[in-house]
Amino acid sequence: MKQGYVIIGFWIVLLIAAGFIVKASLTEEQALNYSEIIAEPATNALPVEEGMFRLAGSAKAFLQRPNMGATSTNLEEYYKRRAFPGAPPIIPHPTEEAHSMGGNDCLQCHQNGGYVDEYKAFAPITPHTEYINCKQCHLPVNTTGVFKPNRWKKTDAPEAKQQALLGSPPIIPHSLEMRNNCLACHAGPSAPAEIRVSHPDRVNCRQCHALNDNAKNTTKIWTR
């Protein structure tokens, strides 16, 4: 009887060992015959469509958001924070010069917005929450001086104009890279008053507003 158990036990151990050997040889096989089919290189343009509807859930709230006596940003202030129209804005408030990343810091307020008592203002919402290394592009201002005087002149901001027909929806006058979520800047109490849209609940902005960022050379006349 006892001997029987030993024999059975022996076979079980052997079986387990065999299992391990097969597995090991398989993984080795895998490692050596590594062959993965590579998809087309990720050369897709920065998806200007991505994030379009990210704030759609808040659209109704945007309609109702009161401004609660907060100082709302005006367009002049909005452009003052940018070196040129389309440049990443500076950080206009003091920050901890922490080594931490946006996900733990900046996005706490700038992902979905909200009222900030300290500044009596609503935090602007970022149109690109997918990027969390915020200080890669946005810098605080720690001095007002310059290293050497600079003759830089800002170009005029693009303006909503060029209605194709009287009363037709205005075109989008700026490029959409890094700014594909329209509601982030054009809706809610943190949006500059001048560019705040009257109907954020429509959500599908580009259903009616076409893009024309005045790039001279991006579209060519098509010839057969």
Add this chain to the structure above:
Amino acid sequence: MMNRRNFLKKAAAASAMAAAATMIPGILFASDQIDKKLSGDINWTKGPCRFCGVGCGVLIGTQKGKAVAVKGDPNCSVNKGLLCVKGYHQIMCTSSADRLTKPLVKKNGKYVETSMEEALDLVASKMKETIEKHGKDSVAMYTSGQSTIPEGYVASKFMKGAIGTNNLDCNARLCMASAVTGFLTTFGADEPMGCYEDIEHANVFVLWGNNMAEMHPVLFSRMLDNRLNRKNVKIIDLATRTTRTSKAADKSILFKPQSDLAIANAICYELINNGWVNNSFVEKHIAFNKGKTNIGYGLEDKFKFKDKATPIDFDQYKSFLEDYRPDKVEAITGVSAKDIKYLASLYGDPNLKVVSFWCMGMNQHTRGTWINNLVYNIHLLTGKISQPGNGPFSLTGQPSACGTAREVGTFTHKLPKGVVMNKKHRELAAKIWKVPYERIPDKPTYHATEMFRAVDRGDIKFIWTQVTNPLVSLPKTSRYRPAMQKDSCFVVVSDVFPTPTSDVADVILPAAWHVEKSGLYGNSERRTQYWDKMVEAPGEAMPDAWMTIEIARRMGYGDLFPYSKENHHEEIYNEYRQFHAGKKHNMAPLEVLKKQSGVIWPYIEETGKSTQWRFNSKYDPACNQDKDFDFYGKPDGKAVIWQRPYEPAPEIPDNEYPFWLNTGRVIEHWHTGSMTRRIPVLHQAVPNAYVELHPDDAKQMGIRNKQKVKVISRRGTTILPASINERGLPTKGQVFVPFFDESMMINDVTLDAFCPISKEPDYKKCAVRIEKV
């Protein structure tokens, strides 16, 4: 601050106000602005970014002949439309009020404006006269990893082909030389085998002393993106200082300066000890070598060293590694055996794809070549190389350190293809340049540090610098600034802005900036990028390549430089391309480069495609197709695992100088700040340098944040404000200083020790003392 729930509560309470909100004056709709004026059309032109080695594609917006805006190029696979703050604001430096627009010639100690003709005549006659009096090796040129491909090419042709001296080196010696010698010793062929697309395939990223969040921010964002979307991605930060990168990483491992050598060997020990070696890969594709040990630090003038490779076998290598058992090296590295075993388990797991990234931490190292070799060893033992998502990836610092310095070869020992020591390589150069091959000397002369030592000694009597600012960027500037001020050497500086280097020049030549000329750059992933001139350069500012050509013509070498002013960059590139003809390094033709946001070499003519993974016959037609991998840089097709020991740094903290000094960059500033400090957005964020201290060290010395302190070494002193718990956090007993600030010269303090093989200085380690001012 209020949270979302509170906000909604308040929002409900104030719902009565809501309807009124839309009626508040000042809230207008876009439709109210229809009548306003047109803002004018913007012309967008593609090009590579001016700054780092990532090589992002940018679109420069021009309007009425001026550059007015920058955005990321969504069609460039490097960055897919994203840039960093330097990239977005780069064009703003060109409008700096102190832009150099006229040549300046020093007369009786004062700079006098002259015409370009007069200045070029003077430089040419001075150079000619010096050669006649003191010989060819008394003149030198010092260029840059930021020079364009045509600029580097004509400099090499001028110095080596026309004049016949190897006195040409560049600032890439200070940043990439160890990477090059690492590649050459291990693979026999320079530059990474993989490409940035590895990021989309890898599961584990090990960053060896590389603060990517600040220094290669766009690649770092690409990595973070992948971690977010693919879930099975880990980032391990292996560093001597806690940075933004460490905070974003899944694990941060801190080690003692110089001990990366021991860590890499300990990982290899673990790989072998645990049976994680890919035996069939090693058998088929690997040879084992050992080199010389106790190789010195190059601190003395005219230091000479030549390594010698001795073949060894696997068992010898294995017994060498016995000294690097993880628990045995804990004392050297400060890293627990557990952490080293963890790292080894990541590299060793056959189901994980691993990419190692590094840059200056490993290259600016007195054993830079060795540590490059050692990290390759890890990837070679496990066979994790030359496959999508698997590979060692040496990142470059400068935008064309690869394209110009390494590929064109603006180093003393290099030629556009190969090295001056090789007769065949000299013959090829002579043939394409149409010069007698005897004219190209077969011995290298001065590498960067030694070149400025030679200026100090009076051996070099004429030096011309282009696109670089050595008197801020060299180590131990406390010696080389007075050297350049000596009357024994005539100094010519070509630059866009005045710098501490142009301050000591006898002639200052105004240079055209990036988009004010056409050119080509080559980035870290072997991608060559072309751009067209977009705006006119101000005043008499001129492309550097054209300055070199003008000087060469004035010295009687006109027949070697038959290029046209308008199109010289194209004519030069077409001539240069011949050097790399063949499967292993074929460069894409201009017509292709003009259409695309860069092409990775080797470019396959038949298919019009880039080779993304070299040495793997599945992707690389240059491989012997009978083998799965072919390291064709070596005659036997085998990559080399090098036996390299840990050796200490040349200067170690002691009682008198108790702190390690580490230097580097910040995201806002590019190198010596001559461009970025002139961009208000960047300057206003970081207006000056500082010295980071560990809070415990600061407390012990009674130093408060922003308080001025003196950083003192055996070479020199500088005074900076303290930075405690701000951007970065050095380990106890270490301080960190960024080097961009010409008014707080940390390089007066650094040591000019270098890797004896690569001759690249170590800016990351020397001993200093801190004193309150």
